[in-house]
Amino acid sequence: MSAHASTIVAQPTRVVPGFLAATMPPSLSAMPKAQSTPAADPLAAITQVKVMDREQPIFAEGDAADALFRVVDGVIRLYKLLPAGRRQIIGFLQAGDMMGLAFAERYLYSAEAVTATTVQRISRAQLDDLLDAQPSLARKLLSVTTSELVAAQDQMLLLGRKTALEKLASFLLALSERAGGKRLVGVPMSRSDIADYLGLTTETVSRGFTKLKTSRLIRILDGGKVELLDHNALADLADCA
Amino acid sequence: MSAHASTIVAQPTRVVPGFLAATMPPSLSAMPKAQSTPAADPLAAITQVKVMDREQPIFAEGDAADALFRVVDGVIRLYKLLPAGRRQIIGFLQAGDMMGLAFAERYLYSAEAVTATTVQRISRAQLDDLLDAQPSLARKLLSVTTSELVAAQDQMLLLGRKTALEKLASFLLALSERAGGKRLVGVPMSRSDIADYLGLTTETVSRGFTKLKTSRLIRILDGGKVELLDHNALADLADCA
DNA sequence: CGTCCCCTTGAACTCCATCAAACCTGGTGG
DNA sequence: CCACCAGGTTTGATGGAGTTCAAGGGGACG
Numbered sequence: 319m320s321a322h323a324s325t326i327v328a329q330p331t332r333v334v335p336g337f338l339a340a341t342m343p344p345s346l347s348a349m350p351k352a353q354s355t356p357a358a359d360p361l362a363a364i365t366q367v368k369v370m371d372r373e374q375p376i377f378a379e380g381d382a383a384d385a386l387f388r389v390v391d392g393v394i395r396l397y398k399l400l401p402a403g404r405r406q407i408i409g410f411l412q413a414g415d416m417m418g419l420a421f422a423e424r425y426l427y428s429a430e431a432v433t434a435t436t437v438q439r440i441s442r443a444q445l446d447d448l449l450d451a452q453p454s455l456a457r458k459l460l461s462v463t464t465s466e467l468v469a470a471q472d473q474m475l476l477l478g479r480k481t482a483l484e485k486l487a488s489f490l491l492a493l494s495e496r497a498g499g500k501r502l503v504g505v506p507m508s509r510s511d512i513a514d515y516l517g518l519t520t521e522t523v524s525r526g527f528t529k530l531k532t533s534r535l536i537r538i539l540d541g542g543k544v545e546l547l548d549h550n551a552l553a554d555l556a557d558c559a
Numbered sequence: 560m561s562a563h564a565s566t567i568v569a570q571p572t573r574v575v576p577g578f579l580a581a582t583m584p585p586s587l588s589a590m591p592k593a594q595s596t597p598a599a600d601p602l603a604a605i606t607q608v609k610v611m612d613r614e615q616p617i618f619a620e621g622d623a624a625d626a627l628f629r630v631v632d633g634v635i636r637l638y639k640l641l642p643a644g645r646r647q648i649i650g651f652l653q654a655g656d657m658m659g660l661a662f663a664e665r666y667l668y669s670a671e672a673v674t675a676t677t678v679q680r681i682s683r684a685q686l687d688d689l690l691d692a693q694p695s696l697a698r699k700l701l702s703v704t705t706s707e708l709v710a711a712q713d714q715m716l717l718l719g720r721k722t723a724l725e726k727l728a729s730f731l732l733a734l735s736e737r738a739g740g741k742r743l744v745g746v747p748m749s750r751s752d753i754a755d756y757l758g759l760t761t762e763t764v765s766r767g768f769t770k771l772k773t774s775r776l777i778r779i780l781d782g783g784k785v786e787l788l789d790h791n792a793l794a795d796l797a798d799c800a
Numbered sequence: 801c802g803t804c805c806c807c808t809t810g811a812a813c814t815c816c817a818t819c820a821a822a823c824c825t826g827g828t829g830g
Numbered sequence: 831c832c833a834c835c836a837g838g839t840t841t842g843a844t845g846g847a848g849t850t851c852a853a854g855g856g857g858a859c860g
Contacts (some may be wrong), residue, residue, distance in 0.1 A: 358692060398716045401799040406716040421704050427712065453694030460701045464661050470711035471668065475639045475647040477718035478758030482816070509839065517719030519817060524840055557640040723848065750807065763848055765808055 386418035392435030633676030
């Protein structure tokens with residue numbers, strides 16, 4: 319089940335961006351400058367760093383949930399499966415995001431690396447201790463979780479009430495926003511990942527990309543990069559009909 | 560916008576079920592026996608009780624988010640709208656559930672009473688004070704929010720990857736579970752509410768009910784009650800194809 | 801008793817899924 | 831170094847689940 323062939327390092331030599339990096343500002347994802355905020359991270363003391371290859375499993379739905387994880391670098395997908403094999407990707411995680419923070423015995427979704435990834439592993443027991451010792455941490459976690467809930471609610475609106483093209487436009491804009499609003503957006507996940515995130519099929523996603531391309535709203539570049547040519551038109555598409 | 564024609568009472572004379580009533584056990588919703596757990600609720604001291612008629616607005620997306628609410632009795636719907644008028648219901652709230660717990664300036668969804676409803680209003684400022692005074696409260700709220708997040712993820716799976724009939728079966732089972740696993744489930748919301756919750760149309764919901772009825776999986780009774788005739792068959796439908 | 805609203809049912813359509821095949825691309829081994 | 835191969839992607843043709851449009855019940859309330 320969870321045979322992670324990943325490297326486990328004792329403790330990171332450099333401190334990662336401040337604890338709430340991903341959720342507070344639009345996230346300066348993957349900042350390579352070393353220890354910028356040395357005093358910020360209350361979790362740093364109890365983390366193990368794991369480096370993972372792309373397409374590697376991190377944990378699976380149903381595994382004992384004895385740890386949670388924070389993404390330091392790379393992209394991770396969280397997903398749930400139906401018995402028939404249908405997959406719904408719950409979210410893509412990037413630097414600063416956390417996962418596994420459910421107070422349940424077992425993980426309720428699976429996690430896999432999309433790209434080569436570095437994560438911090440935080441044991442549940444140690445986190446509980448830390449929560450006792452440092453009550454303000456609970457408020458930070460509450461804030462993080464609330465943000466996730468807000469994102470989940472937006473995704474419900476998308477899944478339940480948007481058309482294929484609207485979903486795609488929303489997705490690209492969300493990626494762009496997450497990366498700081500750039501015109502050039504990295505899209506490291508496959509068409510089938512995108513499809514399973516948006517409740518579509520790979521074919522429909524592909525056709526959507528083609529349509530956005532021929533409509534001059536985006537340009538598709540090498541290396542999984544997409545250029546947003548008309549941010550406004552995309553935004554119109556994303557929020558409306 | 561937010562012209563609530565509701566009664567505001569100073570302070571409840573009876574204490575409502577313990578703080579996490581709805582999320583911890585399958586929820587003994589609406590227990591009419593008076594003050595059962597007198598010492599349990601840390602929020603009781605800062606709440607105002609509001610009694611609302613059915614179909615009344617509580618707050619709207621975009622309103623200043625200066626309070627959060629806990630449902631004492633009745634059913635409430637939370638929803639988001641797309642400009643074109645399409646509606647996605649984010650959730651139905653019942654006794655014990657909370658809403659408005661987003662650390663944002665403004666509400667990110669609208670809330671309306673489905674049935675006649677009693678809610679507790681908790682001002683944000685007072686909650687913040689209470690969180691300072693009583694740090695353990697943050698952990699409880701974290702736990703509540705995490706449960707909501709889990710539910711939201713399940714709903715994403717439903718919206719993205721289930722068929723109309725599977726959605727309906729899942730919905731009925733969730734209602735039943737929430738009510739303690741009874742065969743007889745109260746379904747106080749309209750077909751159109753259900754449709755907007757499941758990402759369908761009223762017509763499809765209606766056809767689904769008919770199909771479940773003719774398949775002998777449910778029976779539709781008066782007063783918005785549904786009897787689940789074959790729990791197993793429904794569960795098969797709900798989790799799979 | 802009438803009216804309104806919700807629910808149900810029917811018929812036609814449409815968007816997206818499904819099935820199928822060609823295309824591209826990066827990695828591999830000869 | 832290049833041909834080959836495997837995987838993902840794109841494009842095409844067809845079909846179906848669910849929507850849309852439309853009309854007919856049925857219950858609650860005045």
